[in-house]
Amino acid sequence: MFTPARKKLLLAVLVLSFGVQTGLVYSDVRSEPLSQAAREGRALWQAYACQTCHQFYGQGGFLGPDLTHAASRVDSTRLVSLLTVGSGQMPPLGFSDAETAAMAAFLREMDRPEIGRGELRMGTPGEGAGAQAAFERAVEAALGAGTPGGAGSAGGTGQDLAEVAAGFEAYRIRPCSACHFPFRDSPVGAPDLSLAAGSLGADSLDRVLAEGRPLLGMPPPVPPLDDADRAALTAFLEFLAANREQLEAATQALAADRRLDWGALPWWEYP
Known part of the structure; x- marks a missing residue:
């Protein structure tokens, strides 16, 4: 059983942990922020819950391919097709030309080989690619x-x-x-x-x-x-x-x- 004193101590530790985490998150320094076009693509990514099926650097869903380096593997024609009429289990999203361009910018700026490689399921990347x-x-x-x-x-x-x-x-x-x-x-x-x-x-x-x-x-x-x-x-x-x-x-x-x-x-x- 927790005594009242131990409960207060546990609560204090949890509050302190939350405060430290919040400080780390909001003090995050991003030397390469996303461009305006990429931020518009990110908004689409979030609005359509793309992370439910797809991943970046191993984070996200498992139903669809990892998109970490999609910009290096998927040409513009294929991207337009995927974002308009879909493919296989991916539903048609009906993106406009502007939305497709924004998503392309987001994928391009998230494709950063110097960071690492995701759990790729397409293409022929280098060793250690998943x-x-x-x-x-x-x-x-x-x-x-x-x-x-x-x-x-x-x-x-x-x-x-x-x-x-x-x-x-x-x-x-x-x-x-x-x-x-x-x-x-x-x-x-x-x-x-x-x-x-x-x-x-x-x-x-x-x-x-x-x-x-x-x-x-x-x-x-x-x-x-x-x-x-x-x-x-x-x-x-x-x-x-x-x-x-x-x-x-x-x-x-x-x-x-x-x-x-x-x-x-x-x-x-x-x-």
Whole structure:
């Protein structure tokens, strides 16, 4: 039981802690404040609750891709499309040209490689860029090296590397990595894809790739997968299953040196 004296002491500590935190927040010195255009983009980011699905430097939601370095990866045409008609699970926002320009300015000024890299799920960033980026680099290296199974085959399974590579590309151009994490279930419950080929039969896997699993929260793939795409993606998932141990080790090694300068992060510019 807390005595009245201890309760007063605890309350005093809490009030003091709040005061110290407040002082640190409002004394934050920002040597590179956002421009007017970027502040307008930040207002849109906040108004549309973008942080519910997206992250900056690992802070935010997990449903959509991390946008830390989106300005370096997404060209203007693609950005306009994303902010007007949406893509996959991202709803159409119907942004005007001025709003799109403001959001582009915000993303551009938040893209600061000197601070560090976020948990990227697109592109080919450098080492230490997060699990998804490291996973993609590990797969690229494995495909580029050929394999333990000899020239033209993957992982000793006799798979055609070209078909596996096509499946990997089909995976990358769709928002699969927005929900699925490498070698583990994601926080939103999406399963480990490296186990999919083993847990689902061929017919079930093909049906999931064609129709999704809406009742379990997985929408149909966008853009849709045709017969050739599904065959290639199946080959890629079989490749992941056959080489899971090696690819997981390579992914962990590439992500081990992830660097982030927390002290330079402009926290109060985007929450």
